[in-house]
Amino acid sequence: MKHHRRWILTLQWAVVAFYAVLLLVPPLLPLPNHEARILDHLTVFAEFVFWGIWWPFVMVSMVVAGRLWCGMMCPEGAITEAASRVGMGRAIPRWMRWGGWPFVGFAMTTIYGQLVSVYQYPKAALLVLGGSTLAAAVIGLVYGKGKRVWCRHLCPVSGVFALLAKLAPLHYRADPEVWTEHGRRQRRREVSRSRAPDCPVLIPLKQLDSASDCHLCSRCSGYKDAIHLELRAPGIEVVSPPPQRPATLWEFVLVVFGLLGIAVGAFHWSASPWFVAAKQQAAVWLYQRGWGWPLETSAPWWLLTHYPEHNDVFTLLDGALLLGYIGVTTLVLGGLVSLSLSLTNRLLGRWRWQRLWHLSYALIPLAAVGVFLGLSMTTLTLLRGDGLLIHWANDARALLLGLGVVASAGLGWGILGRYASGPRRLAAMLPMLAAQAPVIGAWWLLFWGW
Numbered sequence: 001m002k003h004h005r006r007w008i009l010t011l012q013w014a015v016v017a018f019y020a021v022l023l024l025v026p027p028l029l030p031l032p033n034h035e036a037r038i039l040d041h042l043t044v045f046a047e048f049v050f051w052g053i054w055w056p057f058v059m060v061s062m063v064v065a066g067r068l069w070c071g072m073m074c075p076e077g078a079i080t081e082a083a084s085r086v087g088m089g090r091a092i093p094r095w096m097r098w099g100g101w102p103f104v105g106f107a108m109t110t111i112y113g114q115l116v117s118v119y120q121y122p123k124a125a126l127l128v129l130g131g132s133t134l135a136a137a138v139i140g141l142v143y144g145k146g147k148r149v150w151c152r153h154l155c156p157v158s159g160v161f162a163l164l165a166k167l168a169p170l171h172y173r174a175d176p177e178v179w180t181e182h183g184r185r186q187r188r189r190e191v192s193r194s195r196a197p198d199c200p201v202l203i204p205l206k207q208l209d210s211a212s213d214c215h216l217c218s219r220c221s222g223y224k225d226a227i228h229l230e231l232r233a234p235g236i237e238v239v240s241p242p243p244q245r246p247a248t249l250w251e252f253v254l255v256v257f258g259l260l261g262i263a264v265g266a267f268h269w270s271a272s273p274w275f276v277a278a279k280q281q282a283a284v285w286l287y288q289r290g291w292g293w294p295l296e297t298s299a300p301w302w303l304l305t306h307y308p309e310h311n312d313v314f315t316l317l318d319g320a321l322l323l324g325y326i327g328v329t330t331l332v333l334g335g336l337v338s339l340s341l342s343l344t345n346r347l348l349g350r351w352r353w354q355r356l357w358h359l360s361y362a363l364i365p366l367a368a369v370g371v372f373l374g375l376s377m378t379t380l381t382l383l384r385g386d387g388l389l390i391h392w393a394n395d396a397r398a399l400l401l402g403l404g405v406v407a408s409a410g411l412g413w414g415i416l417g418r419y420a421s422g423p424r425r426l427a428a429m430l431p432m433l434a435a436q437a438p439v440i441g442a443w444w445l446l447f448w449g450w
Ligand code: SF4
Pocket: 172, 197, 198, 199, 200, 201, 202, 203, 208, 213, 214, 215, 216, 217, 218, 219, 220, 221
């Protein structure tokens, strides 16, 4: 990759062009009817590509190859970096370095995406995805010089990708001893000075060890003979995070309340009989008091789904209940998981916040499988619309969920081993396993229970 930058740039801009066509053209076309197929209507094709293939398999790629996608193919990464080369080059402000942005960005785009039905309608997809791309370009134009400031600090999925990449079996790593020795040899003029690599995501290269932020662009490969792409045991970074990149509060919040809370609620609500029952009860309650307007008032399509020609209009009541459903799911699931992890933390000895953040890493595989299963519901729905019935879908779901459970349990056991041994480790394992139960229950309801 280091020696074929031109090919990589060509690939990146080809993806940008493909992305632009799929994002910009469908909103100009009439909405497809229910008989439209993937290959005979660009809107359905774009829906299938974005939500049925792109997102679920980009998630898979993070686990398999780290953030290679970000470095090689992501259109926003390419655009923000290119904009930053010609932009104002301002320093990154303090507010942008706040660690909560990845969670806030993920939460806002997930919830807003549900309010405007981003998976179904091209104008909504243009607003959500295109809005993010526009923001990436603007940030690139203002901040950094040839950098990916957007990806490092503000991209709404970068926090999720950073978590998933910790599971990857390969990463770039700097060997500090070789680095130091190389410096000595440079001073003795035994080796010539080489230009420092231009890391687009601003990683301090001497400490490079984590796969979380690295976009695997390979520009630093071989620098000072100390940086190399290495294989490692999958999940090792989860069990033993590098000292310079320990687990953080915001990562805990993103795993427990984001991926295991907000994301589950967002996938759940449209299939939930509880949502329907709550809506009926709320409607009766409102009518009895003469307050019919929340059931009769809608909003523009960019605020709440509004496609009367498709009999798909969200009223204010729908919007409020959707927010309420995702909110309650987040609090219940996130609360139960937090409780179990807190009990695990307490059983390991004196209370330590840092250890609690670290314990949440064990749930990354379960969270990743959940989001993949949720996104692949769109894949299966569209394939079914094309007459392709996948009868083994539920078996595959059970298998993937089982793999997620086993992987999370294995990582949990490994993490506990860093803090305790013997009976204490065993005792702490029980609430660690219990942390998975509410999440498994939620997916079971969605795929089998309802
Ligand atoms: S650490 Fe190296 S491989 Fe990773 S993004 Fe920076 S320059 Fe590219």
